[in-house]
Amino acid sequence: MYTLSDKFTSMKPSAVREILKVTSQPGMIAFAGGSPAVAAFPTEEVTKISNEILTENPVSALVYGVSEGYDPLRKTVKEWLKERENVGTDDDSVIITAGGTQVMDIASRILSDKGDTVICEEPSFIGSLNCFRSHGLKLVGVPIDDDGMNIEALERVIKENPSAKFIYTIPNFQNPGGTTLSLEKRKAMYKLALENDLVIVEDNPYGNLRVAGDDVPAIKSFDTEGIVIYAGSFSKILAPGIRVAYAVVPSKMAGAFTIGKQVSDVHTGVLNQMIVSRWFDEYDVNAHIEKIRVIYRQKLNLMCDCLDKYCPKIEYVRPEGGLFIWAKLPESVDMLEYVNRLIEYKVAVVPGSCFMTDDTAPCQYIRLNFSTPSDENIIKGVEIMGKVLKDMEK
Numbered sequence: 001m002y003t004l005s006d007k008f009t010s011m012k013p014s015a016v017r018e019i020l021k022v023t024s025q026p027g028m029i030a031f032a033g034g035s036p037a038v039a040a041f042p043t044e045e046v047t048k049i050s051n052e053i054l055t056e057n058p059v060s061a062l063v064y065g066v067s068e069g070y071d072p073l074r075k076t077v078k079e080w081l082k083e084r085e086n087v088g089t090d091d092d093s094v095i096i097t098a099g100g101t102q103v104m105d106i107a108s109r110i111l112s113d114k115g116d117t118v119i120c121e122e123p124s125f126i127g128s129l130n131c132f133r134s135h136g137l138k139l140v141g142v143p144i145d146d147d148g149m150n151i152e153a154l155e156r157v158i159k160e161n162p163s164a165k166f167i168y169t170i171p172n173f174q175n176p177g178g179t180t181l182s183l184e185k186r187k188a189m190y191k192l193a194l195e196n197d198l199v200i201v202e203d204n205p206y207g208n209l210r211v212a213g214d215d216v217p218a219i220k221s222f223d224t225e226g227i228v229i230y231a232g233s234f235s236k237i238l239a240p241g242i243r244v245a246y247a248v249v250p251s252k253m254a255g256a257f258t259i260g261k262q263v264s265d266v267h268t269g270v271l272n273q274m275i276v277s278r279w280f281d282e283y284d285v286n287a288h289i290e291k292i293r294v295i296y297r298q299k300l301n302l303m304c305d306c307l308d309k310y311c312p313k314i315e316y317v318r319p320e321g322g323l324f325i326w327a328k329l330p331e332s333v334d335m336l337e338y339v340n341r342l343i344e345y346k347v348a349v350v351p352g353s354c355f356m357t358d359d360t361a362p363c364q365y366i367r368l369n370f371s372t373p374s375d376e377n378i379i380k381g382v383e384i385m386g387k388v389l390k391d392m393e394k
Contacts, residue, residue: 029381032348040292061271069096070273093254103231106260117164123355139357148181166199172207173322176367210321211297226250303370310386
């Protein structure tokens with residue numbers, strides 16, 4: 001009889017993915033997903049580009065590719081990031097990956113050994129947490145404030161965990177917390193990492209979805225010592241099914257990062273990379289981003305307005321972008337019971353405990369997604385949330 005590896009015997013399936021199975025039920029209002037709004041997909045452009053590639057020279061898209069990525073796309077991404085975010089130097093390499101989570105997988109593989117510590121925000125993205133767990137890493141969480149990771153707590157955690165290898169952060173519209181790490185804290189984090197021989201893995205899938213406030217410089221933009229791996233993705237601005245993302249990797253790590261990717265998948269799908277590359281060549285990507293920001297601004301404001309109207313006892317910080325709202329229930333309400341009760345009323349949300357380093361610890365939060373449901377379902381679903389909350393408080 002076979003046995004699973006020690007690393008996987010304690011692993012649990014992604015609660016978000018499990019809840020998404022429920023959302024397929026007829027009439028279910030899905031606040032549990034994380035997909036971009038369908039209206040934001042440039043479907044006509046992708047159809048046209050795909051037809052061009054497969055008509056003009058299909059073989060070029062169907063052969064093996066280079067592990068580092070399709071070279072025209074790598075060059076385009078490097079130029080675009082430098083112009084838009086001042087990210088990347090001549091000493092950095094852009095490596096194309098199959099989704100943003102693969103960056104975390106490769107970073108874990110090349111930076112750490114089983115039993116090492118990764119420092120992450122508390123709460124944090126469940127996909128990355130499970131990725132780190134799969135490598136046998138110890139997770140140590142640092143609480144977030146309204147302006148991102150608490151730096152005093154980070155400094156304490158670093159001192160208490162000398163075996164830590166890297167800091168994982170989602171600085172813009174954090175998933176699930178919705179917070180944005182302030183410039184002051186970004187600089188403080190970088191200084192602490194530099195002083196303690198730590199790498200920073202800066203995960204920025206949502207940065208282009210800002211709908212309010214001013215852009216904050218990426219940590220990578222002031223990385224003069226080559227200690228930051230920057231991850232970005234086209235899932236949120238083009239389409240998640242494309243599965244094309246990228247890492248900006250310091251030159252001293254690039255060779256190991258490429259080998260780590262070869263162990264994982266040899267190369268990212270060539271056709272999908274070519275689609276993204278031609279999208280940049282033939283269309284105004286920055287104009288597209290401004291267009292989809294209008295969609296997300298309206299949806300975010302609608303959900304926040306509905307929460308204020310129907311759920312006044314639920315606390316939250318209005319995010320300046322991204323796809324999620326991190327909502328705190330009254331202490332008198334059992335969070336898991338509330339989530340299960342909502343499912344009975346055909347509303348699916350994600351329990352906040354899923355995003356904690358210890359998912360068995362008490363938690364009063366739920367994560368709400370506003371990008372996927374229709375406007376009608378946002379209004380209807382939040383109204384149901386309010387009614388169920390009132391019933392449970394009686």
